[in-house]
Amino acid sequence: MTITDPIAAGCECCRPRRGFLRALAGLGAAATLASRPGPAMAQAVPERPRYSGLVIDCHGHYTTEPPAMLAWRKRQIDAINDPAQSPSPSSLKVGDDEVRASVADRQIKLQTERGISLALFSPRAGGMGHHIGNARTSLDWSIVSNDMIHRVATLMPRNFVGVCQLPQTPGVSPKNCTAELERCVTELGFVGCNVNPDPSGGFWTDPPLSDRFWYPLWEKMVELDVPGMIHVSASANRNFQATGAHYMNGDTTAFMQFVTSDLFKDFPTLRLIIPHGGGAVPYHWGRYRGLAQDLKRPPLSELMRNVFFDTCVYHQAGIDLLLKVVPTDNVLFASEMVGAVNGIDPETGHAYDDTKRYVEAAAISDADRAKLYAGNATRIYPRLAARLASAGVTP
């Protein structure tokens, strides 16, 4: 695999970021404001200054993989009953231009259009498929997937920072994930990982996240100081449509496992992000506060030292509720773009997953908005600052 410095080379896929870099220096924002039709000078109510800082999308998946990568996976699955035919991870060959092209017209284009600086980028969630094959299947596929994320993040370091897939397998201790996690963090510069709370793909056959079964993984994450996003993969259970049911259920289930356990007493510095706005949780915040109380558990405020939600909620009313009931320090900006929902909302004329519009319109202070966009992410992903610095991105 060849890695070049796209910034020095001035490659095409980095050009859109120059606008972002100008905005970072405050020039872009001023220029944008100057060119917009403003209110008459006589009007006393000033327009809120447009946020001109870093905007980190903490939840992006590589859903636009090069065909060769998907073909590799197909060959691997086809060989599940004949392991000798299974392709080796190193057999995948994808050129740099193809890697750049795979995100240029989608993620990078949308980042530029929406004013998103960069994404914490991980393999396609539905593609992890931990229920397929065995532990070796999962390890090889994780290596391939994570290496491809590394390619993307290395070629376009101002747009993407790596988050890894783990080689989980139903019934197999997550201890077998620690080596790949360590490789991704210490060798590939990744800043976090995705943890599938149900490697069985909708049958929920492994123990809950609070069980000691998971402790080797939590120990390694604490040691490396990387957070995890709790994210299921595809559903192999026909009851659960993936993005509308299985994803939401995984989020909600994980939260209740945290409410009813002492996980964070054992791992006080472990940080776990529940995506998709926390599943059902913020909408039922009163229920969860009341359940914690009835069950003689600590108040949710205690739990929220370790648990965070993202803003992957695709309408204004949902974002408004999230930001009303959940402390701002516990919310990370994200859009899961390009991901679960791709269409244009006819009610707004904008993409459903353009969550920045909802955050912009939310009744929160600029200081809180800055936390959502960047402050919380750099706090919760401590390794992110170094990655940004090495890419020349300054908050």
Next chain:
Amino acid sequence: MTITDPIAAGCECCRPRRGFLRALAGLGAAATLASRPGPAMAQAVPERPRYSGLVIDCHGHYTTEPPAMLAWRKRQIDAINDPAQSPSPSSLKVGDDEVRASVADRQIKLQTERGISLALFSPRAGGMGHHIGNARTSLDWSIVSNDMIHRVATLMPRNFVGVCQLPQTPGVSPKNCTAELERCVTELGFVGCNVNPDPSGGFWTDPPLSDRFWYPLWEKMVELDVPGMIHVSASANRNFQATGAHYMNGDTTAFMQFVTSDLFKDFPTLRLIIPHGGGAVPYHWGRYRGLAQDLKRPPLSELMRNVFFDTCVYHQAGIDLLLKVVPTDNVLFASEMVGAVNGIDPETGHAYDDTKRYVEAAAISDADRAKLYAGNATRIYPRLAARLASAGVTP
């Protein structure tokens, strides 16, 4: 079993309803308003007249069963491996006074305090336990449970109207539920049923609700013109805490099964209520609208001819969101009282499950509030009007 007319007898448990009957006639409301400190006459903004009509809680479970009923169930479970020892449904003996006492200090007291007229009342959801034993276990326990609901509803017909448990069993066609459903509706005067979308108790081993597996049940419900509330029972899967995870997941899962299927093309008059405010759905309304669009499914407005949510959402922000994004015609007032959450919210000083307070405070019109409280319920449960009339309750 002896059934008396408690209203003619003027029994103790019915006395609180006299206040409700006064309120129905408009007297109670006027008296209440007169005794409250009002704004000075000079103030131009009138206080909103307090709603004085019928308030139907469409989601109440018999969570305060007489000990003899629970002892019957224990004997039944103890005899699962020795069916000859299983108690017969007719062997349960509970006196009328005990039935009255079982709800007097809880449900009826809270109905009176909160201004709720009556509840659509079904057996304890967590107690259905369809995963325990076999089809015979489930049938006998359903008969016992439904007969007890009938006792409650017959003794206190102004407070309770019956909704039945079905004798579901994992892997067994729901056709075996139609006889018990018919008995409950035609002989016991029940107006609806609860349908467990996962009789396995958290393993989701049966087909989705849109599968033809379920059609015999839908056919009988259409024939009898009774709606169903989609409600899971206890979780036998340690991943899912019941009231905070399994319940929410069941709701969310069912909705997505409806989005992705043609169930209501085959059953255009079938009406299904998704409780707990629709699980995660209203909070993610944009996601569901977007998914329907991406998946080339009809818009949600079409689905909402057949699908309804209740107001079992235990904080103001959640109710506000629900009533903002979901059409009022699709929301039924409910509290699930006495149920999932029993405590007092320290932030408000009131019970979490006193959902009427949230509905009262919501920014909706009085006409919409009347729909939530009674109009929608009498429309969606067509057999309810006759029950109310026979109990002397007039909307």
